[in-house]
Amino acid sequence: MTSTTKISVYPYVIVGLLAGALLSILIPPDSFGILPYFPKNQTHLRLFFYFWTGFYALMFLLAYTHKRSLIQLMLTTLLPSFLASLPLYWQIHYTTSQFFLFIFFVQALNAFHIHYQTQQFKWHYPTLFLAVWHTFVKLYIALIFTLLCGIVFALCGELFKIIGITFITLLLSKNWFIIYFTTIFMSIGLFITDQSNTLVAQNRSVLLLICKYLFIPLSVIGILFIITSVFVTIQHHALPNSQAVFLSIAFFSALFLNAIYQDGTIENPYPRFLTGVYRIFIILTPVFSVLAIHALYFYGYNNIKTNGFNLSNASYLLNTLLLLTYNTSYAVIALLRRKNWLKSIESINIVLAIVMIMVTLIGAVPDVTKHFHSTHPVTVKIIKNNKR
Template sequence: MPPTSGTTSPPLDAPLPRKTRAFIVLVALLQGGLLYLAALGQQHGVWPFTELGARICWYTLVMTIPGIALLSAQDLRNWRLWQHVAASTLVFTALGSWAAWTATGAPALNLPPVLWSFGFTVAVGWFVALPWLQHRQLRGHWRAGYRDLFEHAWQNALTLALALLFVCVCWMVLGLWASLFALVKIQVFRDLFREQAFIYLATGVITGLGVLIGRTQHRAVQVMRQILFSLCTGLLPLLAGIALLFLLVLPFTGLQALWQTRSAAAILMSWVFGLVLFTNAVYQDGSVPPPYPRWLRRLVEAGLLSLPLHAALAGYAVILRIAQHGWTGQRFCAALLAMLALAYAMAYAFAVLRQRADRWLPHLANGNVVLSWVVIALAVLVNSPLLDPYRITVNSQIHRVANAASDAADQNLAFLRFDNGRRGYQAVQSLRENPAFTGSTARKLKLEQLLARTSRWSSTEPVEDHQDRQLTDLTQIRQHVTVAAGQAAPPEDWWQYLVRSQMLAGSCTQGNSNCVVSSNDLDGDGQLDVLLCSLNGEYAVACELQTRNRDGWYQAGTAQLYSLDGAAMSEVSQALRNGQIQTRPNRWPDLALPGDRRIHIRPSEEGLRPETRP
């Protein structure tokens, strides 16, 4: 029989032919085998799996192309399926090649920031584009109605969720199987199930069977969908009411609290997308009447009208962060998500304003269709040279490095060097010719050491170099220890104590040291206390507190602040230089035990608050 031309199309819930069912399981098995082949080749040093770029392209294709076949295959003689497979292979090869170029070409790059954003955007674009491919495969054209796209999208989502659940349950059964026989000293099943080949191939077969269940058990999937939609129907008015309540309290609380957190944009965008998702689940394909009485429907519509304000606040929070600290890959993704959130918010608000008496939210479907193409386009553009987030990030951060103070610039270099792929490494290399580095031997040495590192946390600086640069002349030492603004300089005998005691392992008496000192009476005993902080670290600040008694100066304690990113390190360093230090007494004192033992109480966030609880 000749291949079908696609002039007739089966319904969406048409039963799958036997050959198609076998094809789905075999494709899933092949997918597991290809993943195993890559892992085995990497372990044994077999080309091309020894090359990171080749593995990125390989995994990109293996994780996307079989998925199209698994979720779309109906009639294997339909040539449109194979058209889509071939075209998708070309597209994902190009996207994977660009990601491979970005993640390679420099030693010791931090790959997760690059590859996670790539994987997320590709997965979202793949999922949104798949209903369009499925519609064309069945109908023969791209003019998809919203009903068809809605059915395909939810069918795909529930099928994937069911397959994941099926894989988890099957592996639980296999684990119990192995444990049961291990009770009688039969280890063969446990050893078999732990074999790498078995894990990959069995997971592939189980995934194929899970997809097959989702695509053949239409009634069960419909029941799952209706249960999910019923939950969304009950929760949507609550979400809308909370959104309105949040906007009502903002005039009384002010916006400053939002800008002081690092999660305002993420929470606001999550709320926008959550309302969008729940509204879609309630609206469905637009053919069902609204499930709410008039007053409750008005509450939902008011919540949708408030979405542009939530999205605008999220976008403004992202803009403030970018203005303060420049672009990063994470902030670029946040900016794109904020733009998408605002676009969806405007589309849904428009749907509320353009109501019709015979239909609830009549323009919602058109907005979703248009925005689906926007999502697909953005997923492609951000993984191409046209809208490369790392090009934008590098240009922004290099500009900040060139115009920042020496220490602030140095703190951003490690971020550029390790977290921005090939472009970041090349940008740091280009600083070799920058006057800010060519004119400073110390900064140029740090730059070369940064480029030569074999990992982010290693150091290529010899230990003996520290000893060679130890200073003993107080005049030179004072040049490397900054007195905090508004603070008096420490007494003269403290400077002599600094040389003798080698405070902070001598890190503040070296020729390349970067330290700040402040003088104050911190404990209120009438005696001057001196706090010396070393800012030499890239991600941590180390401080030492000195005070004196009748015998002279001595170390009273130490303090550290760890795990600071470039922006936080710059903020903390500037605050120390400006003398912006305040004391905060502990609400909960230490507990004293016999033998001069003490137990320090580390309070919770709520325990720090002094207000009285009822």
């Protein structure tokens, strides 16, 4: 869809009104903010429908401009939104590492959903690439719009409060109204982004340009670190946050490489000698994932050797293993003597995205995770104190 195509605001407003009404009804009364509150170890069907409604509205609007027909869009959105709701329904009390994996899980589902609207079952990597990056930019812009609307409403409430009218202030103190308000204005914010495709594309280009200029320094730093670490024992100088540092290096290397390749239509932006530098770095990147696993097991915060397996470090290990799979796959294609070696990223990303979706769903099943809840060090400490 081009930037000059006119889109009606009414579908966005209608979805916002309906979804906002359902969410404000389904949100538990004791909740604060958009995340519902339920006591631990309790699941409710109401909770599931809350998440399903939210993800359905979001994925419907993100794919709206790509639809073949409205009926088809309404029906096909049911499946990805249903899958996106399951991990939150099963594991409402998320660890940080689980939450990060969940974000990429939802992003992958949404990208495949948008791809289906435009390409059906014919794989087209540029569509998937644009779906991922444009979704990020659109949500960012819509969130800024919603926050600005919230500020205006808050100022309006305080303004009328000066003359003794507190109706708006009272509304803003009600959580159901905040949910309703947020849903409506996020929907309108997505309409604004769909009306400004040129702006979205420009913001995406800026993000990719940032990745381009950061990739070479990161590559040089990573190579120098590995060379230096050959002569220094890492564990003697390791800090509790070492695993997060190693994991971040591995993550950004994968992110920046995808930003360089983009949708496969952009030529390599680096001269030959710089291409060699980042190619060497990609080959070495799995080392950082392995170092993260080593730190997580032996000396990192909440390490497995000291605390045993628990929900937090088990999910952290799962994320690291997934990232190691990505890094190793990219390292293999970097070793290949092909002229267009980056082309293999397309098939690897599609396969690994499907694997990530399956792993996230399996990892969130209550029967899989219930054992880890009782072994978390904080939980164990509470149990011991209660026994005393």
